[in-house]
Amino acid sequence: xFKKIFILSMLSALTIxxxxxxxxxxxxxxxxxxxxxxxxxxxxxxxxxYHYEGWAIVGGSPVATGKFNVDANGVLEDLSSNAISxxxxxxxxxxxxxxxxxxxxxxxxxxxxxPADTHYLAGSVSTMSSTLTVGHASALGDDYSxxxxxxxxxxxxxxxxxxxxxxxxxLNPPSTTFSYSLSGVTPLLNGFHYEGWAIVDGAALSAGKFNVDxxxxxxxxxxxxxxxxxxxxxxxxxxxxxxxLxxxxxxxxxxxPAATHYLAGSVSALSAALTVGDASALxxDYSxxxxxxxxxxxxxxxxxxxxxxxxxLxxxxGSPAAGLSLPDLPSGWVYEGWAxxxxxxxxxxxxxxxxxxxLSAPYxxxxxxxxxxxxxxxxxxxxxxxFPTDLAGATAVISIxxxxxxxxxxxxxxPLVGSIATNATDHVTYAMDNNSSGFPTGSVTIVVTSPxxxxxLPDLPSGWVYEGWAxxxxxxxxxxxxxxxxxxxSAAPYxxxxxxxxxxxxxxxxxxxxxxxFPTDLAGGTAVISIxxxxxxxxxxxxxxPLVGGIATDATDHVTYxxxxxxxxxxxxxxVIK
Numbered sequence: 001x002f003k004k005i006f007i008l009s010m011l012s013a014l015t016i017x018x019x020x021x022x023x024x025x026x027x028x029x030x031x032x033x034x035x036x037x038x039x040x041x042x043x044x045x046x047x048x049x050y051h052y053e054g055w056a057i058v059g060g061s062p063v064a065t066g067k068f069n070v071d072a073n074g075v076l077e078d079l080s081s082n083a084i085s086x087x088x089x090x091x092x093x094x095x096x097x098x099x100x101x102x103x104x105x106x107x108x109x110x111x112x113x114x115p116a117d118t119h120y121l122a123g124s125v126s127t128m129s130s131t132l133t134v135g136h137a138s139a140l141g142d143d144y145s146x147x148x149x150x151x152x153x154x155x156x157x158x159x160x161x162x163x164x165x166x167x168x169x170x171l172n173p174p175s176t177t178f179s180y181s182l183s184g185v186t187p188l189l190n191g192f193h194y195e196g197w198a199i200v201d202g203a204a205l206s207a208g209k210f211n212v213d214x215x216x217x218x219x220x221x222x223x224x225x226x227x228x229x230x231x232x233x234x235x236x237x238x239x240x241x242x243x244x245l246x247x248x249x250x251x252x253x254x255x256x257p258a259a260t261h262y263l264a265g266s267v268s269a270l271s272a273a274l275t276v277g278d279a280s281a282l283x284x285d286y287s288x289x290x291x292x293x294x295x296x297x298x299x300x301x302x303x304x305x306x307x308x309x310x311x312x313l314x315x316x317x318g319s320p321a322a323g324l325s326l327p328d329l330p331s332g333w334v335y336e337g338w339a340x341x342x343x344x345x346x347x348x349x350x351x352x353x354x355x356x357x358x359l360s361a362p363y364x365x366x367x368x369x370x371x372x373x374x375x376x377x378x379x380x381x382x383x384x385x386x387f388p389t390d391l392a393g394a395t396a397v398i399s400i401x402x403x404x405x406x407x408x409x410x411x412x413x414x415p416l417v418g419s420i421a422t423n424a425t426d427h428v429t430y431a432m433d434n435n436s437s438g439f440p441t442g443s444v445t446i447v448v449t450s451p452x453x454x455x456x457l458p459d460l461p462s463g464w465v466y467e468g469w470a471x472x473x474x475x476x477x478x479x480x481x482x483x484x485x486x487x488x489x490s491a492a493p494y495x496x497x498x499x500x501x502x503x504x505x506x507x508x509x510x511x512x513x514x515x516x517x518f519p520t521d522l523a524g525g526t527a528v529i530s531i532x533x534x535x536x537x538x539x540x541x542x543x544x545x546p547l548v549g550g551i552a553t554d555a556t557d558h559v560t561y562x563x564x565x566x567x568x569x570x571x572x573x574x575x576v577i578k
Contacts, residue, residue, distance in 0.1 A: 001119070003343070004097065004269060005367075008310060008316065011271075012371070016456050019069075021461065029250070030378055031093050031388060032094065032096070033089045033094055033128070033577055033578065034090060034092065034093060034094055034095060035088055035089065035090050035091070035095075035124065035577070035578050036054060036056065036065040036066070036088070036089045036101070036575055036576070037086060037087050037088050037089075037239045037575065037576040038054060038068075038076060038087045038089065038103075038573060038574075038575055039087055039573055039574045039575075039578060040070065040074065040076070040087075040103075040121070040132070040544065040571065040572075040573035041572050041573060042074075042569065042570065042571035042572060043069055043070050043074060043121075043543070043571045043573070044070070044542070044543045044571075045069060045071060045072060045267070046069055046352040046537045046538075046539050047107065047538040048108055048538065049107070049108025050105060050106065050107055050108055050533075050537035051067050051068065051079055051105075051106055051110075051113070052068050052069060052070075052104065052105060053065075053066070053067045053068070053103070053104050053106045053110070053116075054066050054068070054089060054101065054102070054103055054273070054575070055101070055102045055103075055104065056091075056093070056095050056098040056100075056101055056117050056125075056577075057098060057099050057100040057101075057102065057138075057534055058097055058098050058099075059093065059097065059479065061089065061101070062114070062115050063093045063095070063098075064091075064113060065089045065095075065101075066089035066091070067106065067110075068084060068089075069081075069155040070081075072341075076274075078202060079263065082459065086110035088171075089293030093290075094171060094292050095577045096128075096577070097103045098125050098131070098562075098577060099124065099125055100122060100123065100124050100125055100138055101117075101122065101125060101130045101132060101416055101575040102115060102119055102121070102122040102129070102138050102139070102362035103120045103121040103122065103132060103139075103573070104116045104118055104119055104120060105118040105120050105463075105533045105537070106118075107535055111542065115381070116463065117461075118460040118463035118464060118531075118533045119140070119461065119463065119535065120134070120139060120140075120214055120328065121133060121134060121136070121139055121571060121572070121573055122137070122138035122139040122297075123137035123458075123459065123574075123575065124136070125137050125577070126427065128576065128577040128578070129574065129576045129577070130574065130575040131263050131572070131573075131574055132572060132573035132575060132578075133494060133569045133572050134285075134544065134571065134572075135414060135570075136198065140461060140464065140544075141458070141461060141518070142458040143166075143567060143570070144457075144458070144565070144570065145565065145567050145568075146456070146565075147455075147456060147457050147458075147546045147547055147565055147567060148455070148456040148547070148562070148563075148565065149170060149454060149455045149456070149457075149529055149547040149561075149562065149563040150170070150171070150172050150452075150454035150548070150561065150562050150563070151168055151169060151170045151171070151172050151527050151549070151561055151563065152169055152171065152172075152219055152503070152525075152557070152558055152559060152560055152561070153165045153166075153167060153168055153522055153543060153551070153555055153556070153558070153561075154167050154168075154169055154173075154507075154557050154558055154561070155167035155496070155498065155507040155509065155519070155555045155557075156169070156498060156499075156500050156501060156507070157380060157492070157495040157498045157499070157500045157507045157509070158496035158498060158507060158509055159205075159287030159494035159496065159498045163509070163519035164507050164520050164557030164558070165520075165521045165523055165555065165556070165557055166458075166507060166509060166520050167495075167505065167506060167507035167508060167509075167520055167522075168468070168470050168479060168503055168505055168506065168522055168523065168527060169454075169487070169500070169503055169504070169506075170453075170454045170455050170468055170479075170503055170504045170505055170529070171451050171452065171453060171454040171501060171503040171505065172451060172452045172453070172454050172560055173234055173235060173451055173558055173560060174235060174236040174448060174449060174450055174566065175232050175233065175234050175236075175448070175449045176198075176207075176232070176233050176234075176235060176236060176237040176446060176447070176448050176449075177230050177231070177232045177235065177446070177447045177448075177449070178198070178208055178230070178231050178232075178243075178444055178445075178446060179228065179229055179230045179237055179300060179444065179446075179447070180196065180208075180210065180218055180229040180230075180443075181208070181229060181440060181442060181443045181444075181445075181446055182218070182229075182263075182274075182440065182441075182442040183216070183409075183440060183441050183442060183568075184216070184412065184438065184441065185212050185216055185263075185410045185411060185412070185440045185442065186212065186440075186442035187212050187213060187214060188211055188247065188406045188407075188557075189406045189407045190250055190407065190498055191249070191250025191251065191404050192247060192248065192249055192402075192406035193209055193210065193211045193221055193247075193248055193249055194209070194210055194211060194212070194244050194245055194246070194247060194248070194262070195207075195208065195209045195210075195245070195248045195252075195257070195258075196208050196210075196231070196243060196245055196444070197243065197244045197245075197246060197257050198233075198237045198242075198243060199240060199241050199242040199243070199244065199280075199445075200239050200240050200241070203242075203450045204257050204302045205233075205235070205237060205574060206233065206254070206255065207231065207233055207237070207444075208231030209221055209245065209252075210226060210231065211223070212387070213225075214354075217229070217252070218231075219559055226465075227444045228334065234380040234558065234559065234560065235558060236448050237446065237448070238446060238448040240267050241266065241267055242264060242266050242267055242272065242280055243264065243265055243267060243272040243274065243444045244261050244263075244264040244280050244281070244294065245262045245263040245264065245274060245281075246258045246259075246260055246261055246262060246263070247260040247262055247332075247402045247406070247444070248260075249404055255376075258332060259260055259330075259331040259332030260332035260402045260403065261280055261281045261282070261330065261331060262279050262281060262282075262402075262440075263275060263276060263278070263440060263442055264278035264279075265278050265443075265444070266278075266283040267446065267550035270445065270446040270447070270448075271444065271445045271446065272443065273441070273442075273443050274441060274442035274443060274444065275439075275441055276357065276413065276440065276441075282330060282333065282400070282413075283327070283330060284327040285312060285436060285439070286327070286415040286434070286436035286439065286507070287327075287434065287437075288325070288434075288438050289324075289325060289326050289327070289394075289415045289416055289434055289436060290324070290325040290416070290430040290431070290432075291312060291323060291324045291325070291326075291398055291416040291418070291431070291432065292312070292313070292314040292316070292323035292324070292396070292428075292429050292430065292431050292432070293310055293311060293312045293313070293323055293374075293396050293430055293432065294309075294310070294311055294314075294323075294426070294427055294428060294429055294430070295307045295308075295309060295310055295391055295392075295424055295425070295426045295427070295428070295430075296309050296311055296371050296427055297309035297365070297366045297376040297378065297381070297388070297426075298311075298367060298370060298376070299361070299364040299365035299366065299368070299369050299376045299378070300365035300366075300367060300371075300376060301365070301367050301379050302450075305378070305388035305426070306387050306426030307386065307389075307390045307391050307392055307424065307425070307426055308376060308377050308378060308388035308390065308391065309364075309368055309374065309376035309377060309378075309391075310337070310339050310348060310374055310375065310391055311323075311369070311372055311374030311375075311395060312324050312337055312348075312372055312373045312374055312398070313355070313370060313372040313374070314429050315427060315428075315429050316429050320370055320372065321468055322354045322355040322372060323354075323372065323429070324354040324373070324398065324416070325354075326354055326398070326411070326415070326416075329352055329400070329490065330350040332402065332403055333400055333401065333402065333403060334350040334351065334352055334401050334403045334460045335350065335351050335352060335354075335373070335398060335399070335400060335401070336350045336351075336398070336399050336400075336410070337351070337358065337373050337374065337378065337396075337397070337398055338347070338397035338398075338399060338410050339350060339375070339379070339391055339394050339395070339396060339397075340394055340395040340396075340397060341348070341385055341389060341393075342384075342385065343393050344382065344384060344385060345397070345400050345409055346363070346377065346385070346476075347360075347362075347375075347377075347408070348373060348374055348375035348383060349362050349373060349374075350401065350403075351373045352370070354373065355371065356371055356372070356373075356376075357369060357370075357371055357372065357373070358373040358374070358418075360468065360552070361375060362375075362377075362380055363375055363376060363377045363378060363379055363380050363381070364376040364378060364379070365378050365379070375390075391420050391424070391425075392420055392421065392422050392423065392424040392425075393420060393421075393422040394420045395417065395418065395419055395420060396416075396417070396418040396419075396420055396430075396432055397410055397414055397416070397418075398415060398416040398417075398432065399411050399413060399414045399415075400413035400414075400415065401413075404445055412440060413439060413440075414435050415434065415435055415436050415439075416433070416434065416571045417432060417433055417435045418431065418432030418433055427561075429534065432459060435511065450501065451501055451503065452486075453485040453486040453503060453512065454485075454503065454560075455504070455529065455547070457546070457547075458486075458531070459483070460483055460510070460531070462531065463534055464531055464533060464534055464535065465481040465482065465483055465490075465534045466481065466482050466483060466485075466504075466529060466530070466531060466532070467479075467480070467481045467482070467529070467530050467531075468480060468482070468489065468504050468505065468506070468521055468527075468528070468533045468543070469486055469526075469527070469528040469529075469530060469541050470506070470508065470525055470526070470527060470528075471525050471526035471527075471528060472508070472516055472520055472522065472525050472527075473515075473516060475513065475515060476528065476541050477494070477504075477506075477508065477516070477517060477562050478491070478538055478539070479504060479505055479506035480504060480505075480506060481532060482490065482504045485503070485504065486502065486503060487502055487503070487504075488500065488503070488504070489501055489504040489506075492506060492507075493506075493510075493511055494506055494507060494508045494509055494510055494511055494512075495507040495509060496509050496510070496511070501517035508520055508522075513526050522551050522555070523551055523553050523554065523555040524551060524552075524553045524555075525550065525551045526548065526550055526551060527547075527548070527549045527550075527551055527563055528541055528545055528547070528548050528549075528563075529545065529546060529547040529548075529560075529563065530542050530544060530545045530546075531544035531545075531546065543570075543571055544570060544571075545566055546564055546565065546566060546567050547563040547564070547565060547566065547571075548564055548566045549561060549562060549563030549564055566574040
């Protein structure tokens with residue numbers, strides 16, 4: 001009986017105090033929401049022991065979620081190159097209250113519990129998930145969608161101009177604006193146009209092609225108005241000593257002024273007054289030009305229609321003599337006589353010698369005319385006119401024509417004009433009026449803009465720098481790292497001994513990398529701006545390349561070229577807490 005009571009007592013005690021094999025288990029309850037699942041796109045393999053590390057911001061503090069790298073296919077792997085199954089990182093912290101996820105780039109040997117400054121991707125957490133981007137405020141803080149970049153090819157550090165395509169500089173070069181104000185200049189026809197030229201160190205450099213509309217305002221070669229008459233030209237032309245306005249033929253594409261110099265003037269204090277009389281234009285203001293003429297028709301051998309011809313000669317001495325007193329013309333110009341009949345100008349022919357026959361006689365008779373410019377209007381009458389005619393009441397004109405000529409009508413330059421009296425008779429000497437006071441004039445003002453930064457990029461957070469690159473024959477060659485777009489970059493390992501401009505860039509002249517030859521020609525290469533981690537894992541461009549531009553195979557020096565925005569291809573990712 002006693003035994004039974006003892007056994008029952010022991011059973012009761014076991015029931016009351018419990019008995020289990022787990023009495024010594026100290027692990028506590030399993031954590032919930034302590035796993036971070038990463039899925040990344042466009043992330044590259046880091047080199048030389050560098051690696052990525054995930055961080056969850058919990059209660060304002062960073063909690064490490066795991067170190068990793070990616071293989072060539074973008075698969076996440078641990079630092080021993082083992083694939084991370086499902087991209088899952090198990091932590092010892094409940095991540096339920098995480099407010100953000102950040103991916104950093106950590107240097108080789110990193111063992112601390114603090115994120116590096118190089119925040120690569122980040123995103124805010126909402127409903128236990130996060131979209132990771134470069135543009136998040138906890139990463140680089142900008143998506144680079146508005147980044148732009150220009151560059152020129154030039155080698156300013158070698159002091160020569162024989163290999164200008166062997167350097168690249170991320171800048172907008174100086175430019176010169178020519179502000180034209182013209183009076184009395186008329187539209188050119190049939191594709192002819194005006195071109196300004198700045199004379200710098202004896203060389204003529206184009207200062208813009210243009211025409212004018214009926215009101216005399218400048219227009220481009222498509223007829224579009226040129227605002228304020230301002231034409232911008234690349235380069236600093238502030239050393240110009242003269243401005244010349246030429247008349248260029250249709251289809252002109254060369255870099256040499258035509259012989260037809262129309263207006264010109266010397267530059268003083270960056271402005272020039274343009275006149276016909278300047279030595280670099282026609283060289284005479286025509287204020288002393290005079291002209292006489294007679295009416296006669298010597299080429300028909302009859303005397304019944306003597307008022308149907310005009311000859312620029314004088315009978316004042318009793319014998320025929322040159323009726324025109326005109327200066328010799330420079331190359332690119334000829335004189336032309338005209339009779340304006342019933343409002344229609346009819347040519348008497350072009351000439352350069354005032355004491356010789358002109359170059360044509362389309363309307364004259366068969367007899368010889370006098371050895372002076374002139375014409376009998378007897379045959380081949382233009383449409384709307386009848387020959388013979390009576391020139392009384394018409395107008396006599398001597399014009400100065402461009403050669404070649406843009407039109408078959410009188411040009412603007414008419415130094416001599418005479419109204420023929422309504423009672424005019426043949427073989428009487430009549431004088432023309434000097435019309436030179438109405439000749440065209442103009443002025444040009446020169447404004448030079450200094451070189452400016454060619455890159456529009458946001459400021460970088462700590463842990464990052466920009467780097468320029470020229471990809472030459474497939475090899476990326478650094479132009480240097482920088483943070484300031486309007487200052488020299490960090491290095492010039494290939495440049496010459498002269499000073500370069502205060503902008504990022506490089507001349508590829510010395511210390512040639514293996515497999516390349518310097519100087520080189522960058523035409524056909526590629527210009528790149530990358531965003532590099534600092535410190536950097538490799539000497540090649542990092543994945544973040546906001547600006548990339550193929551350099552045209554026909555690219556030339558000191559011309560501004562633009563790069564393309566490539567931010568749409570930036571890496572991204574997602575993070576899910578579970």
